[in-house]
Structure formats: structure tokens, C-alpha cells
Amino acid sequence: MSSDGMFGEFGGQFVPEALMPAIEELTDAYDRYVQENEAGFMDDLQSHLRSFGGRPTPIQRADQLSERYGCEVYLKREDLVHGGAHKLNNALGQVLLAQYMDKERIIAETGAGQHGTATTMSCAHLGMPCEIYMGRHDVNRQRPNVFRMRLNGATVNPVDIGRGTLKEAISETMRDWARTVETTHYVIGSVVGPHPYPAMVRDFQSVIGREAKRQLREEIGELPDAVVACAGGGSNAMGSFAPFVEESSVDLHAVEAGGSDLSIDGDTGIAPNSATLSIGTRGVLHGSHTKILQDEDGQIMESHSVSAGLDYAGVGPELAALVESGRLTAATVDDDTALEAFHRLSQTEGIIPALETAHAFGYLEAHGEALGDTVLVTVSGRGDKDLETVIEESHRRELDVGFDLSVFDAEVQ
Amino acid sequence: MTDPIAAAFIDNPAFIPYLAAGDPGPFDEPPSADDAVAQTSAYIDALVAGGADIVELGLPHSEPIADGPTIQQASVRALEAGMTPDRFFELVDDLPADLPIVAMTYYNMVYRYGGSPGVDEFIEAAAAAGVDGIIVPDLPVEESDPLCAAARDAGVHIIFIAAPTTTDERLAAVMQRCSGYLYVQARLGTTGSQTDVSDQTRSSLGRVRSFETNFERDPLPKAVGFGVSSGEQAADIVAAGADGVIVGSALIDEITGAGTDRARAERQLEALATELAAGTERGAARRQSGPERT
Numbered sequence: 205m206s207s208d209g210m211f212g213e214f215g216g217q218f219v220p221e222a223l224m225p226a227i228e229e230l231t232d233a234y235d236r237y238v239q240e241n242e243a244g245f246m247d248d249l250q251s252h253l254r255s256f257g258g259r260p261t262p263i264q265r266a267d268q269l270s271e272r273y274g275c276e277v278y279l280k281r282e283d284l285v286h287g288g289a290h291k292l293n294n295a296l297g298q299v300l301l302a303q304y305m306d307k308e309r310i311i312a313e314t315g316a317g318q319h320g321t322a323t324t325m326s327c328a329h330l331g332m333p334c335e336i337y338m339g340r341h342d343v344n345r346q347r348p349n350v351f352r353m354r355l356n357g358a359t360v361n362p363v364d365i366g367r368g369t370l371k372e373a374i375s376e377t378m379r380d381w382a383r384t385v386e387t388t389h390y391v392i393g394s395v396v397g398p399h400p401y402p403a404m405v406r407d408f409q410s411v412i413g414r415e416a417k418r419q420l421r422e423e424i425g426e427l428p429d430a431v432v433a434c435a436g437g438g439s440n441a442m443g444s445f446a447p448f449v450e451e452s453s454v455d456l457h458a459v460e461a462g463g464s465d466l467s468i469d470g471d472t473g474i475a476p477n478s479a480t481l482s483i484g485t486r487g488v489l490h491g492s493h494t495k496i497l498q499d500e501d502g503q504i505m506e507s508h509s510v511s512a513g514l515d516y517a518g519v520g521p522e523l524a525a526l527v528e529s530g531r532l533t534a535a536t537v538d539d540d541t542a543l544e545a546f547h548r549l550s551q552t553e554g555i556i557p558a559l560e561t562a563h564a565f566g567y568l569e570a571h572g573e574a575l576g577d578t579v580l581v582t583v584s585g586r587g588d589k590d591l592e593t594v595i596e597e598s599h600r601r602e603l604d605v606g607f608d609l610s611v612f613d614a615e616v617q
Numbered sequence: 618m619t620d621p622i623a624a625a626f627i628d629n630p631a632f633i634p635y636l637a638a639g640d641p642g643p644f645d646e647p648p649s650a651d652d653a654v655a656q657t658s659a660y661i662d663a664l665v666a667g668g669a670d671i672v673e674l675g676l677p678h679s680e681p682i683a684d685g686p687t688i689q690q691a692s693v694r695a696l697e698a699g700m701t702p703d704r705f706f707e708l709v710d711d712l713p714a715d716l717p718i719v720a721m722t723y724y725n726m727v728y729r730y731g732g733s734p735g736v737d738e739f740i741e742a743a744a745a746a747g748v749d750g751i752i753v754p755d756l757p758v759e760e761s762d763p764l765c766a767a768a769r770d771a772g773v774h775i776i777f778i779a780a781p782t783t784t785d786e787r788l789a790a791v792m793q794r795c796s797g798y799l800y801v802q803a804r805l806g807t808t809g810s811q812t813d814v815s816d817q818t819r820s821s822l823g824r825v826r827s828f829e830t831n832f833e834r835d836p837l838p839k840a841v842g843f844g845v846s847s848g849e850q851a852a853d854i855v856a857a858g859a860d861g862v863i864v865g866s867a868l869i870d871e872i873t874g875a876g877t878d879r880a881r882a883e884r885q886l887e888a889l890a891t892e893l894a895a896g897t898e899r900g901a902a903r904r905q906s907g908p909e910r911t
């Protein structure tokens with residue numbers, strides 16, 4: 205990355221002038237506290253991540269999957285981070301940074317509610333008031349997380365515009381910020397948005413890849429042949445990949461949501477998928493030049509995925525640049541395959557993954573035998589939040605997994 | 618030929634209404650795109666009859682991050698009725714040639730126009746249609762060089778926004794690139810109507826003015842927008858030193874408030890425009906009769 209926040213042609217700062225002074229202030233704070241560890245910020249963060257967040261998380265050899273695919277499959281267990289997903293790595297970092305910057309209030313968007321929960325937990329932990337914006341559709345499909353956020357004392361504002369998913373939540377949080385920017389910090393939940401967010405969120409999430417690299421060295425004495433992670437905005441993917449980008453022997457695979465169909469309908473403005481890296485085109489959304497799902501006029505499309513956290517029409521600019529340069533392989537896994545993978549991981553490894561994470565394992569099922577001798581897969585989060593959705597969605601389909609739902613018939617009919 | 622935008626500020630302060638192009642007003646079933654565009658033309662006629670000096674026309678975008686609920690809803694209505702960039706340019710092309718038109722839209726609309734990424738095609742089409750100036754609220758000076766260069770070649774103004782949070786350093790960069798008029802954002806937040814004149818407005822105007830005296834360029838007209846809704850407010854803003862007043866959401870509220878009665882919407886629009894234009898004139902008179910500047 206160059207100092208102006210560009211990743212090749214991608215990145216930049218496309219935000220209203222009113223926000224630019226705050227973005228400049230944040231860039232300065234990022235340079236000093238995060239990159240240069242001024243005032244011992246990074247040490248302070250690490251200590252919170254250890255005692256409050258439960259880091260480091262282990263890597264685990266997945267015995268059943270290793271046998272199934274004929275290679276060594278290692279899991280990086282971010283589902284064991286406090287809150288149940290990698291999201292805390294970034295949220296805690298940003299809330300602490302806001303405190304170092306003397307900000308008085310935190311706002312954030314959330315899709316699956318994992319970033320929202322990580323943010324409200326961090327705010328409760330550090331004593332900051334907090335408001336979360338969440339699309340109405342997501343409020344309804346991720347209810348446990350709405351309760352968790354409220355239990356932490358945060359206000360959750362449902363966003364009724366559009367389809368009511370992550371895109372609308374981000375736009376609405378930006379509107380709040382435009383009003384309150386002098387006292388408020390906006391904790392963006394992924395490697396998206398204007399510079400410095402993509403770089404800063406990547407740096408906070410790189411702890412995933414750094415730990416895994418060290419742990420693999422200790423355990424097997426070598427680098428993996430491939431790193432696989434799901435990608436919505438791309439923060440667990442970028443955090444997993446960043447320490448391996450310079451290692452040319454390591455292949456990087458970002459798995460996006462293929463939804464129900466990879467085609468897009470320009471007339472209705474609907475993309476029944478969230479495969480931005482795979483089928484998106486260059487454009488500007490939410491502050492950065494990246495790949496987006498859009499129609500020929502430049503209107504942003506409504507995306508779709510069975511998993512709320514991947515349901516987004518944009519993606520981080522650094523991932524777009526890595527795909528463009530050929531360093532990173534972008535792939536898609538559709539709703540059905542992700543649901544099957546959800547059940548498989550639950551049954552064979554005893555890990556109930558988030559639906560987002562399940563996409564990475566759907567990819568493993570399709571390509572596991574061709575990824576090399578050692579494969580590292582990031583388990584970005586756990587699936588407790590998704591149980592209602594999974595029961596409903598599994599029931600509607602004839603999935604290739606032994607999962608008897610008759611016990612629920614009374615409820616789901 | 619004098620520049621149409623510069624001409625609009627000569628002698629008297631300018632009243633500058635904003636509408637979302639292609640928004641017909643509330644509907645049960647969306648009208649045809651042609652009807653929606655024709656309705657926008659009728660609304661523009663009403664604004665001109667009420668005393669509009671320049672008209673800002675929004676080219677609706679699906680993610681209007683700088684807009685409050687009123688303009689968001691108008692954008693949704695326009696998009697549902699089938700508004701596109703090409704229809705936008707046709708609409709502008711059909712308006713009276715002597716009415717200065719400023720297009721307001723988000724950067725992705727500019728960047729994607731014409732099929733290949735880049736700003737040139739949008740600027741060419743805008744210039745050909747008779748667009749005099751362009752405002753891109755999500756384009757800060759940092760990212761504006763390609764657009765400014767293309768616009769300069771085509772003789773189109775790029776109008777920048779100075780916000781209450783804009784630092785002196787940033788103001789210098791804004792003033793260097795801005796042409797046509799400077800859009801002084803009256804208050805923090807998104808667009809949407811308010812009732813008072815904020816201290817932020819007065820201090821922003823004062824800051825820009827004192828800045829201009831040290832700055833080597835012809836002074837730019839300063840038009841204040843965001844939250845202006847009444848003639849009294851318009852008068853206060855002009856009395857405080859503004860050269861123009863920009864009003865959007867309050868006018869669109871009139872359209873929305875009229876429901877599906879378009880004739881009523883046009884009448885109410887003209888009435889509010891008349892009040893706002895009169896307020897602008899009153900403010901100018903007050904300014905001449907005594908120093909109110911802060």
C-alpha cells in the first residue's frame with residue numbers, strides 16, 4: 205500500500221468534505237498509535253485482546269476433513285474469540301483507538317450482527333456509549349445478536365431503506381457520522397470504506413494470520429500450501445492472508461457468496477449473490493474505489509446471500525487489487541453448498557460454524573483435493589446466531605446431509 | 618458571452634432551488650419515465666415562476682449517503698419511475714437555454730457513465746446537454762483532479778462544498794479548485810429542512826470571507842445550503858453575507874405533502890419558491906442598510 209491509501213488503482217477516500225477532517229485525524233491516529241505503537245497503544249490492545257478477547261486462538265488439525273480430502277487441514281479457530289467471531293480483533297482495536305483519540309461516542313453498522321456485537325462488547329468493556337445501525341432484514345434474521353447488543357447497553361437502530369441489509373446499514377451509519385463527526389468515531393466492520401479504514405482494519409485483523417503462521421511453524425515446521433477464508437467485506441480474509449502475501453509458495457483463496465445464482469438482473473437491479481470479486485466491476489461505494497455489484501448506470505445492486513455477513517455489494521479495495529494482480533484466487537460457493545458445509549462441519553468436527561464461515565468449507569468440499577498438502581482454513585465465527593436461519597433454510601431444501609427436521613415440524617410449518 | 622452562473626449572482630443574491638430529477642412525487646403505481654421527466658419540467662417551471670435564478674438538479678443514485686430522508690425518498694421515487702443518466706441529460710437539454718443548471722450526483726454515477734470507467738464521458742454529455750456546473754458531494758478535493766481537469770476543458774464548473782468542519786488548510790485546497798460558486802454547508806449532518814439559522818453558517822461565511830481577502834483569486838459567490846426552509850431564514854442567511862441560498866428538502870417536502878395531486882404540488886412549489894426568493898431579496902436589502910456581518 206502506498207501512503208495515500210491506494211492499493212494499485214483501488215482504494216482512496218470518496219467521502220463528503222464534512223467527514224474529511226475526521227478522516228485526516230483518524231489517519232494520523234492510525235499512523236501514530238497503530239503503526240508506530242505510540243503511547244504503547246498496540247501493547248495495550250494486545251493485553252485487552254488476551255484478557256478480554258481470549259487470544260491467542262488455537263489452530264487445530266481437522267482430523268475428519270483431513271482424511272476426507274487427503275491433505276492436512278488446519279483450522280484457525282476465530283470462532284473461539286470472545287463474541288464468537290474474528291470481528292472483535294478489529295472492533296476492540298478501533299474502540300480503544302477512539303478512546304486514545306478522546307472521542308466520546310461510538311457508532312457502527314452491522315450485517316450479521318457479529319461486528320455489532322463485537323463493538324457493543326468492546327464499548328461496554330471500555331465504557332463508551334454506542335449506537336448500532338442494522339438493516340431491518342438482518343435484524344429479523346440475526347435476532348440473537350440484536351439481543352446481545354442490547355444486553356450490552358447499546359441502542360440498535362433498524363434501517364428500513366432498500367432491502368435492509370449491510371449496504372443500507374453502512375450508508376445510514378455514514379449519515380449519523382456526518383451529523384456527529386466532531387465527537388463520534390465510526391467503527392467500520394470490515395476492510396472497506398475510505399482510507400485509512402481498509403489498511404487499519406487489515407492491520408487489526410492480521411493477528412489471525414500472524415498467529416496461524418507461527419502456530420503452523422511450531423506444529424508442522426512449515427508454511428501451508430493454501431490459505432482459505434470466506435469474504436464479505438473481506439476482513440477475516442485479509443487478516444488471514446496479509447502475513448502470507450509475500451510468501452509466494454502460499455496460494456490464497458477468498459470464497460464469496462454465490463447466493464442462489466451468479467447471473468445478475470440489470471433490469472430489476474438485483475444480484476442474487478454477493479460475488480463482488482468474482483463478477484463485480486470497478487466503481488466507488490462507501491468511500492473507496494473497488495469492485496462492486498452495479499448496473500450499467502452505476503446504481504448499486506441489491507445483493508443476496510443466505511448469510512447476512514456476506515450479503516454486500518462491495519468488497520475491500522486491497523482484495524480487489526490482489527485479485528487483479530493474480531495473487532489471490534476469488535471463488536464462489538452458493539447458498540445450498542454453504543448450508544451443506546454448515547451441517548458437515550457440525551457433524552464431523554463438532555464445530556458449528558457461522559453461515560459466513562461455512563462458505564469456506566463449501567469451497568473445501570469442492571476443491572479440497574486440489575489445494576496442496578497443507579491447507580489452512582479460517583473459521584471466522586461460530587454459528588449460534590444462525591441456528592434459526594439454518595433450520596428454516598435446510599427445511600426448505602433437500603440437502604445432501606443427514607439432518608432430520610421432523611422434530612421441528614410444529615414450529616416451522 | 619457571460620457565464621450563466623456568474624450572471625445569476627450579478628446585482629442580486631441568487632435563489633437556488635434543488636429537485637431530484639425524475640421524481641414525480643408520491644405515487645401508487647410508478648408513472649412512465651417520460652411522464653416523470655415531464656413532471657420534473659413542470660416543477661422547474663413553477664420554481665422559475667417563483668424566482669429561481671439557478672436550478673440544481675439531482676441525478677438520483679441508489680446510495681445517497683449525504684442526503685437525509687426527504688431527498689432519499691425522492692431519489693427512490695425517481696429511480697422507481699425509471700430515471701437514468703441519459704434521461705437526465707435529455708431533460709436538461711430540453712430546458713430553456715438561459716436557465717443555469719447545476720447537476721448534483723454521486724461520484725459513481727459520474728465514473729460509470731458511458732460504459733467505461735472514467736469521468737470524460739459524463740463531462741462530455743453534461744456539457745453537450747447544457748449543464749453549467751456539477752456538484753459531487755462524495756468527491757473531496759483529494760480525489761477531484763481528473764474530474765476538475767475534464768470539466769475545465771469542457772467549460773463546466775465543478776462546485777465544491779465547504780463544511781463547518783473544513784479546516785483552513787482544506788479550505789485553501791477547496792477554493793483553489795472550486796469554480797462557479799462555493800457551496801457553504803450550513804450545518805453538520807445530511808440534507809433536510811430545519812428552522813433556524815445556525816451559528817455554524819455565520820462563522821463559516823465569516824471564515825470564507827476573511828480567507829478570500831488573503832487569497833489570490835476572484836472572489837467566488839458563496840451560496841448557503843443544508844437545512845434552509847423559510848423566507849425568513851433565507852433573508853437571515855443573505856443578511857449574514859451569503860450571495861445565494863440553496864433550498865432542496867423543504868421544496869421536496871411540498872411535493873411530498875401534496876400527495877398525488879400534481880397541480881397542487883406545482884402551486885405549493887411556486888408559493889414556497891416565491892417566499893424564498895423574496896426572503897433572499899429582503900436579506901440583500903438588510904445587508905445594504907447596515908452591517909450585520911459577523
Ligand SMILES: Cc1ncc(COP(=O)(O)O)c(C=O)c1O
Pocket residue numbers: 289290291315316317318319393394395434435436437438439440441512513514558560561584585586
Ligand atoms: C463469522 C463471520 N465471518 C465472516 C464475515 C464477513 O466479514 P468479513 O468478510 O469482513 O470477514 C462476518 C460478517 O459479519 C462474520 O460474522
